[in-house]
Amino acid sequence: MQKILYPQKDDWSRLLERPDNGLEDVYDTARGILDDVKRNGDDALIKYTRMFDGVVLKTLEVSQEEIDNACLQVNSELKDAIIVARKNIETFHQLQKVQQQVVETMPGVQCWQKSVAIEKVGLYIPGGTAPLFSTVLMLAIPAKIAGCKEIVLCTPADAEGKVNPAILYAASLVGVNKIYKLGGIQAIGAMAYGTKSVPSVAKIFGPGNRFVTAAKQLVSLKDVAIDMPAGPSEVMVLADESAEATFVAADLLSQAEHGADSQVILLTDNESFLVEVESEVEKQLNDLPRKDIAVKALANSRLIVLSNTDEMLEMCNQYAPEHLIVSMRDDELIGNKVINAGSVFLGNYSPESAGDYASGTNHTLPTHGYANAYSGVNLYSYMKKITFQKISATGLANLGPSIEVMAEAEELIAHKNAVTVRLNKMDF
Amino acid sequence: MQKILYPQKDDWSRLLERPDNGLEDVYDTARGILDDVKRNGDDALIKYTRMFDGVVLKTLEVSQEEIDNACLQVNSELKDAIIVARKNIETFHQLQKVQQQVVETMPGVQCWQKSVAIEKVGLYIPGGTAPLFSTVLMLAIPAKIAGCKEIVLCTPADAEGKVNPAILYAASLVGVNKIYKLGGIQAIGAMAYGTKSVPSVAKIFGPGNRFVTAAKQLVSLKDVAIDMPAGPSEVMVLADESAEATFVAADLLSQAEHGADSQVILLTDNESFLVEVESEVEKQLNDLPRKDIAVKALANSRLIVLSNTDEMLEMCNQYAPEHLIVSMRDDELIGNKVINAGSVFLGNYSPESAGDYASGTNHTLPTHGYANAYSGVNLYSYMKKITFQKISATGLANLGPSIEVMAEAEELIAHKNAVTVRLNKMDF
Numbered sequence: 049m050q051k052i053l054y055p056q057k058d059d060w061s062r063l064l065e066r067p068d069n070g071l072e073d074v075y076d077t078a079r080g081i082l083d084d085v086k087r088n089g090d091d092a093l094i095k096y097t098r099m100f101d102g103v104v105l106k107t108l109e110v111s112q113e114e115i116d117n118a119c120l121q122v123n124s125e126l127k128d129a130i131i132v133a134r135k136n137i138e139t140f141h142q143l144q145k146v147q148q149q150v151v152e153t154m155p156g157v158q159c160w161q162k163s164v165a166i167e168k169v170g171l172y173i174p175g176g177t178a179p180l181f182s183t184v185l186m187l188a189i190p191a192k193i194a195g196c197k198e199i200v201l202c203t204p205a206d207a208e209g210k211v212n213p214a215i216l217y218a219a220s221l222v223g224v225n226k227i228y229k230l231g232g233i234q235a236i237g238a239m240a241y242g243t244k245s246v247p248s249v250a251k252i253f254g255p256g257n258r259f260v261t262a263a264k265q266l267v268s269l270k271d272v273a274i275d276m277p278a279g280p281s282e283v284m285v286l287a288d289e290s291a292e293a294t295f296v297a298a299d300l301l302s303q304a305e306h307g308a309d310s311q312v313i314l315l316t317d318n319e320s321f322l323v324e325v326e327s328e329v330e331k332q333l334n335d336l337p338r339k340d341i342a343v344k345a346l347a348n349s350r351l352i353v354l355s356n357t358d359e360m361l362e363m364c365n366q367y368a369p370e371h372l373i374v375s376m377r378d379d380e381l382i383g384n385k386v387i388n389a390g391s392v393f394l395g396n397y398s399p400e401s402a403g404d405y406a407s408g409t410n411h412t413l414p415t416h417g418y419a420n421a422y423s424g425v426n427l428y429s430y431m432k433k434i435t436f437q438k439i440s441a442t443g444l445a446n447l448g449p450s451i452e453v454m455a456e457a458e459e460l461i462a463h464k465n466a467v468t469v470r471l472n473k474m475d476f
Numbered sequence: 477m478q479k480i481l482y483p484q485k486d487d488w489s490r491l492l493e494r495p496d497n498g499l500e501d502v503y504d505t506a507r508g509i510l511d512d513v514k515r516n517g518d519d520a521l522i523k524y525t526r527m528f529d530g531v532v533l534k535t536l537e538v539s540q541e542e543i544d545n546a547c548l549q550v551n552s553e554l555k556d557a558i559i560v561a562r563k564n565i566e567t568f569h570q571l572q573k574v575q576q577q578v579v580e581t582m583p584g585v586q587c588w589q590k591s592v593a594i595e596k597v598g599l600y601i602p603g604g605t606a607p608l609f610s611t612v613l614m615l616a617i618p619a620k621i622a623g624c625k626e627i628v629l630c631t632p633a634d635a636e637g638k639v640n641p642a643i644l645y646a647a648s649l650v651g652v653n654k655i656y657k658l659g660g661i662q663a664i665g666a667m668a669y670g671t672k673s674v675p676s677v678a679k680i681f682g683p684g685n686r687f688v689t690a691a692k693q694l695v696s697l698k699d700v701a702i703d704m705p706a707g708p709s710e711v712m713v714l715a716d717e718s719a720e721a722t723f724v725a726a727d728l729l730s731q732a733e734h735g736a737d738s739q740v741i742l743l744t745d746n747e748s749f750l751v752e753v754e755s756e757v758e759k760q761l762n763d764l765p766r767k768d769i770a771v772k773a774l775a776n777s778r779l780i781v782l783s784n785t786d787e788m789l790e791m792c793n794q795y796a797p798e799h800l801i802v803s804m805r806d807d808e809l810i811g812n813k814v815i816n817a818g819s820v821f822l823g824n825y826s827p828e829s830a831g832d833y834a835s836g837t838n839h840t841l842p843t844h845g846y847a848n849a850y851s852g853v854n855l856y857s858y859m860k861k862i863t864f865q866k867i868s869a870t871g872l873a874n875l876g877p878s879i880e881v882m883a884e885a886e887e888l889i890a891h892k893n894a895v896t897v898r899l900n901k902m903d904f
Contacts (some may be wrong), residue, residue, distance in 0.1 A: 071698075129881035136581035136875075143579050144589065151571050153564035153836035161572065164815050166849050178886045214885055250849040269693050269705070270499075273849035277697070292901070298894040305890040332897075337889050383864055387592050394866040399894035402867055405882045406875055408581035409863040421594050421678040421701035423861035433851040435837040436811055438822040439830055447564075447834055453557035454833045457642055458606045462733040462764050466726040466827035469760075473720070 049312075049326060049346050053319065053353045064367045066416055067309050067348060069279045071262050078233050078262040085237030090244050096234040101175075103209045103229075108245045110211060110227040118216035130218055133185055133406035140408030141190040144427040156443020163431040165195035166273075168247060170239035171224070172254030172264075175204035175231050179212035180255075182404065186411050186425065187253045188222040194430035199224045200239060200249055204231025232256075236263035240271045251275070253425065255412065275425055279416030280309040283400055284369035284389075286360050286382065287316045287325075291375035292396055297328030299373055299399055300349070301342055308344035313367065314351045315360045322351045361385050368419040371400045388420045441474055477740075477754060477774050481747065481781045492795045494844055495737050495776060497707045498686050499693070506661050506690040513665030518672050524662040529603075531637045531657075536673045538639060538655040546644035558646055561613055561834035568836030569618040572855040584871020591859040593623035594701075596675065598667035599652070600682030600692075603632035603659050607640035608683075610832065614839050614853065615681045616650040622858035627652045628667060628677055632659025660684075664691035668699045679703070681853060683840065703853055707844030708737040711828055712797035712817075714788050714810065715744045715753075719803035720824055725756030727801055727827055728777070729770055736772035741795065742779045743788045750779045789813050796847040799828045816848045869902055 055063055084092040090108065098104050122130075150160040171187040173180055184201065191199050201224045205211050211229060219227055228246055230238055236256075242248030251273040252264055261278045268274040283303035285296055300312045316322055329346070333339055354360050361382065364372060368388035376382055379394040386392055390413030391403050403409045412425035423429075439447065448467045455464035483491055512520040518536065526532050550558075578588040599615040601608055612629065619627050629652045633639050639657060647655055656674055658666055664684075670676030679701040680692055689706045696702040711731035713724055728740045744750055757774070764770055782788050789810065792800060796816035804810055807822040814820055818841030819831050831837045840853035851857075867875065876895040883891035 125881055126885050129878040129885075132582075132875070132878040133882065136585070136587075139581045140579055140587050143577060146574050149571060151568055151836065153567045154560075157564070157830075157835050159568050159836045161854065167815065178888055180886060182882060182886060265697050273846070294897050294901070295894070298890065298897045301890040302888070302894040305888060332890075332893060335889075336893075337887065342890065380866070386862065387595065389862050391863045392865070394864060395868075397869050397872040397898055398865050398867040399872075399879075399898065401879050401883060401891040401894045402585075402872070402875060403863070403865055404891060405879045407585050407865050407867065408579065408587045409865055414860075418701070419860065419862075421860060424863060426589065426861055426863075428856070432842075432847065432849060433854055434814065434817050434847075435819045435831070435852060435854075436822060437820070437826050437831055437835050437837055438808070439826040439835065440823075441825050444825040444827075444830070447560070447830060450557040450560040451829050451833045453553055454561065454610060455829060457554050457557075458608060458610060459765065460606055460730070460733060462726065462729040462760075462766065462770065463829040463832060465760060465764075466723070466730040466829045469722050469726045470825055470827065473722070 049329070049349050049351050051322060051351045054355060055352065060363060060366060063350060063352065066311060067280065069416060070258050074259050074262045075266065078259060078266055081233040082237040082263060082266060085234055085243070086241045093230060093234050093238055093243060096232065097230065100232055101204050102207050103205055105205065105209055105229055108228045108230060110216065110229060115216050115220050118213035119220060121213040122217040126214060127217065130181070130185070130221065133182070134189060134222060136406055136408035137185055137189045138193065141193050141427045154443065154446050156440040157437070157447055159435065159437045161433050161435050163428065163433050165431050166250050167196065168198040168200070168249040169196045169430060170249035170252045171199065171201045172235055172252060172256055172260060173201060173203040173215060174256050174260070179214055181212070181214040181218040182411065183254065184215055184218040185222060188219065188224050190425065190427045191430045192223045194427055196430055198247065200247060201227045202230040202235035202239060205229035233259050233263040236260060236267055240267035253412065275412065275429055276414050276422045277416070277418055280311065281306045282311040282369055282415055283371040283373065284313045284315065284364055284367055285373045286364060286376055287314060287318070287321060288376040289318050289321065290377040291321065293321060293324035293328045295396055295399070296375060297325050297332055300329060301332055301336065302399070302401055303371065304342040304345035304349065305336060305338040308341050310345040312345060312349035315354055315363055317354055317356055317360065319353050322353055326351065357382065368417045370413045370415045370419060373400060390414050390419045390424050444470055445474060477757065477777050477779050479750060479779045482783060483780065488791060488794060491778060491780065494739060495708065497844060499690050502687050502690045503694065506687060506694055509661040510665040510691060510694060513662055513671070514669045521658060521662050521666055521671060524660065525658065528660055529632050530635050531633055533633065533637055533657055536656045536658060538644065538657060543644050543648050546641035547648060549641040550645040554642060555645065558609070558613070558649065561610070562617065562650060564834055564836035565613055565617045566621065569621050569855045582871065582874050584868040585865070585875055587863065587865045589861050589863050591856065591861050593859050594678050595624065596626040596628070596677040597624045597858060598677035598680045599627065599629045600663060600680060600684055600688060601629060601631035601643060602684050602688070607642055609640070609642040609646040610839065611682065612643055612646040613650060616647065616652050618853065618855045619858045620651045622855055624858055626675065628675060629655045630658040630663035630667060633657035661687050661691040664688060664695055668695035681840065703840065703857055704842050704850045705844070705846055708739065709734045710739040710797055710843055711799040711801065712741045712743065712792055712795055713801040714792060714804055715742060715749060716804040717746050717749065718805040719749065721749060721752035721756045723824055723827070724753050724803060725760055728757060729760055729764065730827070730829055731799065732770040732773035732777065733764060733766040736769050738773040740773060740777035743782055743791055745782055745784055745788060747781050750781055754779065785810065796845045798841045798843045798847060801828060818842050818847045818852050872898055873902060
């Protein structure tokens with residue numbers, strides 16, 4: 049881990065640089081495979097699944113029997129934990145629902161906004177080193193609460209053609225309608241274009257490697273919406289003398305084990321704390337099964353000492369971290385001044401893991417600095433807001449003349465006429 | 477206008493096809509100019525402004541003097557109309573604000589969502605045939621209510637280097653901070669990357685031609701967020717025997733005059749109404765200054781007779797129109813069944829023009845079928861939602877074991893440890 053003491057502001061941008069996400073290099077590959085899926089449908093899906101996942105599939109959809117068997121395989125301790133997480137995630141996302149309210153902007157001019165579920169959504173769950181059933185909960189629960197009619201899930205199968213049982217259990221628990229053994233670019237293409245087996249959707253959600261991310265970006269240019277641009281995961285910790293080095297070290301490592309490209313940054317105004325954290329990281333690192341990955345991520349990571357809380361906040365808002373842990377005496381006060389972050393964890397007993405799994409907040413969050421403009425996944429990620437207006441004859445008599453003047457000034461006379469023909473019909 | 481009577485469902489997709497948006501052809505041009513702006517900053521901006529707008533500018537920013545002069549040039553009738561529109565747009569967008577609510581998902585586990593303004597936003601206002609000051613209101617008013625600190629506006633100057641006075645008046649009225657004489661791809665590049673004159677922003681809003689749209693899409697892949705993908709404007713009208721042919725014809729024409737690529741579709745269950753509308757369109761068309769444009773748009777447009785209300789709704793939801801006018805006896809009942817649309821106008825006295833200018837709803841809306849997944853611009857387009865959590869020691873004692881079980885099942889042991897080290901420190 050790089051240690052930096054009291055850096056000049058000129059150096060901040062360089063210190064906060066993120067590893068390149070490598071998307072440029074894979075757009076061509078992604079474009080080729082997407083085109084093939086568009087043209088050749090299921091045949092292309094089966095071909096790429098054989099090529100990349102090393103498995104020959106006859107049917108892409110996971111059968112009810114496979115789901116039932118998977119549910120038997122998940123032990124009851126894990127089931128109970130998943131059910132606790134589900135309840136909290138449901139509670140948090142359910143309460144995001146906003147009541148519709150009719151506004152009379154002028155007498156006789158009623159306007160309102162109505163949130164309506166996106167009918168068909170697609171969820172992507174990566175395969176790879178860790179079976180991310182928690183992401184199934186995070187993506188499917190708000191979809192269900194929103195009222196999406198069709199929730200499709202793609203996740204790659206292993207070399208035996210099987211999907212991790214916990215993923216299938218979580219998906220069936222929260223009401224996913226269809227599950228497909230598909231990963232990578234081809235999964236994104238299937239959900240964007242639709243094939244004989246896989247229905248097309250209107251919006252695709254979920255994390256993935258750079259191939260998946262590049263594919264999501266490409267299909268979002270034309271065919272479907274996506275949740276957000278994605279990049280490697282990251283955490284920033286703000287710590288003062290009230291923080292516990294053991295806890296902070298554990299938090300940094302929990303982010304570092306995600307992937308070799310994860311980024312971990314500690315900001316503190318306390319030089320000696322930095323030394324403590326460093327030695328705690330060394331200590332805890334040794335027992336980790338994913339030590340090799342964590343070591344690589346830590347090589348890109350930074351422990352930075354700044355002069356005071358204001359500087360820490362300023363650097364934090366400049367970085368716009370996906371996860372932000374505030375282990376400081378005035379955690380809530382400081383949290384209130386955060387303007388760019390995905391999810392914020394306040395105090396000594398709010399580890400990032402809590403939000404990753406079970407406290408109720410969503411763990412699909414903007415990375416790579418996108419927290420300066422994007423929200424994490426929330427209930428409204430699965431809904432669009434339609435505006436409505438109903439204007440009475442009196443309302444149009446009140447409002448119409450202003451419309452006529454403005455339309456005329458914009459030289460859009462047919463726009464004006466749409467009001468004039470109505471005003472002319474009224475019996476004043 | 478093409479007339480289609482009782483089409484088979486197999487034909488619906490073909491009937492509802494939109495004109496190609498032509499983006500594929502301009503990505504290369506857009507990429508080239510964006511790269512140039514990124515590398516050469518203001519020099520590139522001045523070069524392309526000379527090339528495309530035919531004007532040599534010494535300074536890109538509109539001066540306070542120019543703004544003051546423009547405000548004197550706008551007549552008081554138009555000023556009054558703009559002020560009426562502003563009030564209604566403010567009222568409607570202000571009431572979208574949602575109160576923050578802390579949820580205790582489990583005893584000791586507090587979670588909440590906080591909406592925070594995007595600090596810097598950029599608004600694009602097209603030049604061209606109509607001076608769209610109304611779009612200034614639609615984009616800047618919610619930005620101001622959201623609390624964006626820096627609101628930058630780009631709009632091309634005319635051949636004399638001047639910006640339409642109504643645009644400057646509207647911008648100064650609603651609190652735009654900086655206005656630049658920039659149009660096209662170069663304007664988008666300037667706001668995405670920043671130059672010596674123009675600050676970079678985190679999100680770019682606003683309509684534009686296919687060059688602007690392509691540029692917005694390209695910068696959104698990496699650098700900034702954008703409001704939504706844009707395409708030609710469109711309206712669908714649902715009409716039954718309670719509709720007035722004069723009104724409907726005027727509405728169709730108000731959309732058709734937008735551009736030659738605009739699309740206008742009427743669905744009715746009343747054959748004779750279709751004939752009436754057609755003759756009314758012919759009649760009203762002749763007096764329009766933008767007749768030539770409207771005629772071209774009408775060539776792509778369709779009058780469709782369907783068997784009943786259910787079919788009309790089904791076809792409407794399949795098309796997902798940007799604007800939807802429901803001129804039907806049961807307008808509210810039918811409006812409630814609309815699931816894909818940008819903005820809906822109910823009844824005989826709610827012309828699209830009302831929402832275009834002054835009723836209060838936003839006129840920046842999803843086109844090209846994107847209403848199946850995207851919302852129009854609203855207050856929350858200018859804010860991101862940050863989640864927060866504060867867990868007490870007791871809270872973590874309650875929740876921690878579930879997190880440990882889940883993290884272990886995902887083979888993320890450092891995630892588990894972040895909880896374990898905390899539980900170990902508690903004095904139970």
